[in-house]
Amino acid sequence: MTESSTSYTDVLIVGAGPSGLMAAYWMARCGVNARIIDKRGTKVFTGQADGLRPRTLELLDSMGVVHRALHEGCEAAEFSFWGPGEDGRLKRQEQHPIHDANASPFGNCLLNQGRIERFILDAIKDCSDLEVERGVIAESLEYDETLENSGDAYPITVTLRTLSEEEANPSPTGGSGGVRNGLFRSNITSDDWDDLIKRSKERPGNVETVKAKYLIGCDGAHSWTRKQLNIPFEGSTTEHIWGVVDMVPITDFPDIRRVCTVATEHGTLLVIPREKQLVRLYLPLQAVDGTSASLDRSSITLDMIRKKAKQMLKPFDFDFKICDWWTVYQVGRRLASNFTKGRIHLAGDAIHTHSPKAGLGMNMSMQDGFNIGWKVALVAKGIARASILATYELERKRTAQMLIDLDRRLQPLFVKEQEGDAAESTAPSNGNETLVDVIQLSIAFANGYVCHYGPSPLVHKGGEPIAANLIPGERFPPAKIRNQADGRAWWTTHLFTSDGRFRIVLLAGDLRREDQMQRVVTFSTHLASAESVLQRYRPEGEKLDSLIEVITIHSAPVQETDFFDFPEMLRLFDQERGWAYDKIWSDDECLWDRQSTGKAYGTWGVDKTRGALVILRPDQHIGWVGDIEDVDGMTGYFEQILQTP
């Protein structure tokens, strides 16, 4: 059964791992005509990545699914550093809490990748009919550069082929290098199972030509898309061989349920507590026989991993009977020289690979997909100018480079180098830099509190220092604030939904003061005028807040202000739904919620009386900061990036 047909889509996403799904979320949420394919016949169920950093959890919150990750996942509460004591015995050397409640609503959450993919799939299902086409590969790619600047053209032509069941579901003992991936089905939950059953009913064999306006390649480290574009993937595969195992430990090691590094003469072991009593271990294997260079990856067995772990955790007892998944990998540190070619963008492992020790691979990949997703969605819809797409590489290449640098610094601290290679040896310290140092110094980057996005049409640096801690390019620092109409306390990460809208956040200051109220009234009067960006960029037939939403956060107590005191433009009236009660908020302490402290203005570095004006991009990154009077600055921001309808 082989057919050939041609179809059209605005956006084609190749690969439905974490980065592809994040990009697909935006297509679903923004109503973009899109397709997403994946060569595997099913989603993953066990193993792979397993850590969600605070910033990624914030993204999931803005997508409405974080509660599921927190419910199913394992919070990593504490980090312990173990190493030999004076007597040579393993000893806990330091212990730190992981979650900085002042930096994010969320700590670190550990859960297998398959569940995280499920949550994104469900978020997609909740707002669209977009489904992943599984067991489908792209076979050829043509890109017609002459059509690149014609908005409605389809410069991309891809041939898709539906795989047979055998091709889409390779035997776990086969495949490259013969390494077993241990795809046990025990971990499959009922919502995944429904999908599996459905899949089994679909028939393979179709060949189809797809013409697309945009393509996002999220097809992993061996990216087919990247290869078609001849984009170099620079770096090297080192000789270090690592084992990873997800198992239920039987041990008297006291910190087996904490994140630990355990530095030993055999290298450094990484312990990651997980959901369902699982623990993941990462361990260097090249010392199994002392000659890593000659070690064949495919020759490694689960028992070799077990033996190594036993050896490293001595004098504690260690063993396991239940193993959920295990694998062996070689550290490769590579960066694509370009993330973008014309209307084709790459994301995730297709553009950066590194060891999993920093616990950042999936997070970075998800953040890549999140970053390119909203930009392509808004451009494909004709809302934003195509020029904003250039910011993708600008923003994400720097973070990818930082990640690879971090991985490079961590590497010697984990690996006991080959005998005789004294230069880079002996964990836990490398020169003057210890593992504790590196982790502490990189924590803000690793957790996603800072990302260093550079200046661009989407990020206006400079301006008045009226909001010391609202840095254009960075994410909006989360705070829990209270709704003026109902008194509830909400995290800004939940309020600023990832729905494709830009937001003007009016930090209105203290409206009990007459002069401040006057400033806010003047600003609102501008918003209501025909010159305001709300009016000028309002898509035809849509509501006034459909592309740019105005959210007001004032600094007076809820009890001393009234929802109806605020100008009408700040609480838009809708003929069917009445006043918008979700637009006006207060940085007020909440008696029954200790997370809502009334100190958000302080966190943001904004004057409680005079406030400030902030533009947030659809991904909650700060685009611009100005004074409440700086209507020109605000307008200029949007003029550079939006298309007039």
Next chain:
Amino acid sequence: MTESSTSYTDVLIVGAGPSGLMAAYWMARCGVNARIIDKRGTKVFTGQADGLRPRTLELLDSMGVVHRALHEGCEAAEFSFWGPGEDGRLKRQEQHPIHDANASPFGNCLLNQGRIERFILDAIKDCSDLEVERGVIAESLEYDETLENSGDAYPITVTLRTLSEEEANPSPTGGSGGVRNGLFRSNITSDDWDDLIKRSKERPGNVETVKAKYLIGCDGAHSWTRKQLNIPFEGSTTEHIWGVVDMVPITDFPDIRRVCTVATEHGTLLVIPREKQLVRLYLPLQAVDGTSASLDRSSITLDMIRKKAKQMLKPFDFDFKICDWWTVYQVGRRLASNFTKGRIHLAGDAIHTHSPKAGLGMNMSMQDGFNIGWKVALVAKGIARASILATYELERKRTAQMLIDLDRRLQPLFVKEQEGDAAESTAPSNGNETLVDVIQLSIAFANGYVCHYGPSPLVHKGGEPIAANLIPGERFPPAKIRNQADGRAWWTTHLFTSDGRFRIVLLAGDLRREDQMQRVVTFSTHLASAESVLQRYRPEGEKLDSLIEVITIHSAPVQETDFFDFPEMLRLFDQERGWAYDKIWSDDECLWDRQSTGKAYGTWGVDKTRGALVILRPDQHIGWVGDIEDVDGMTGYFEQILQTP
């Protein structure tokens, strides 16, 4: 297509509303052979009850689904009392926060009943194959009292009939009194929709004879089961007619997103903010034409409700265009004279009806089903003695009576009585008692912080006052405590899973003290002995903690104690899963979680050094409290209620 057959089930539940589903949850969780039927062809999707009180949310937490209710529901943060000011104009008179963070992890959550049923259905699905058989009614019931005391007998015989589609899904404009229930499908979410599709494929027409050991009748105010048993339903239907409407308001009433009572010359309006911008209004209708006695319920239209609401909220503007559901009801206040007959138990509206004004109907029904469910499950499994079933009526009839009394006290404060009936008139005050008074006085009962369960084999009153605030019969006061092995902070409501197990909670005190450690070691040595209840009541072939789980909560900081310092009996070793890291906890302050204050011992009224010993029933109610040495008291508790395997 009509067939007849006979089948057997241990437990038959008639009615799959909130109380029936809660009972069914226990059957699913405990692995009881059970069936549950409902006459309606589908679950409800809109309207009906909508409020979850803190205690009910705690139950959902122990069932693993509270995160979904909190995510979808609307937190009711503040309660406002409105009434005429000195100038006669409506004025906010008082405002109070609703959530007392010291009393429960949860506040009040508002969400339509259909979603709450969905969460319980999913909790059932997660642990069993038990499914609600919809469009099925019970047609005849026989009860053979002579078999009542034969453990394995089936004294109950019920004939079930599968309804036709038409019978199971009566037209919303038809039915009793011609009142439209506005079953709009707009509110159906995707997880409900899957069920609907599935339902439509099933065929009606079967007749089946079912023999059951136990029956739980959860079939509503007009309970067929109750009628078969000739149990009187005492009380009366008053003449007060109320309207209820779920709509999206268009109004400038400032507290429309807060819970409010609005006292006017036309009676008192109740405002309940809800999910998805909905607001529910309850309003007395008998004054529409001034002569309630002659008002025909079926003659009331949505426009009459609209008109009344507009009138009551003056001088504020009020209207709506989107209506999700509305209905009209008459206040009936009735209590079944018996909740139990032999092996047949009634729960929910089948045993108590009252007005919805206290916002307690669904909560009480869920708590009924929860209470009878675990008892029937454990008795049906042969684990507990049949005598514990008598505690159901003892415990729940008193709370039902209290609820009806509360409703009776609230009634005159809401209704503007008929002209000329001066004795009971004029909201908001009735005699010296105001609405604020009644609500404040009843809050601990309404929220489920107290329930006044009387002494029984399941509740041993008295004993030493070593835990001032751990009152046998009451729920265990929730606290957030830290896990010894991983440092995470958990609510006890989540830790004490509703899985059918009793729990011995060892409040171990301060184990840094040698003498206290000795007390704990002595206790643990007893637990390990052949005489301990763990050993004596351990079901054959099951793990030592399968029926009675020991949880230790000590009072020293996590950092100053070690998991492996605790006696082995407190952290049971499993051949496959190693040590039980989820058994040992600390009442320690958590740096990154402000809810974990390290003050739980204080809340419980327990000495931080010496601790106490507590038995929790499977529903987290306190069964017994004693000293750590009082092994006899502890043993005696279990001897009265459990069967030796």
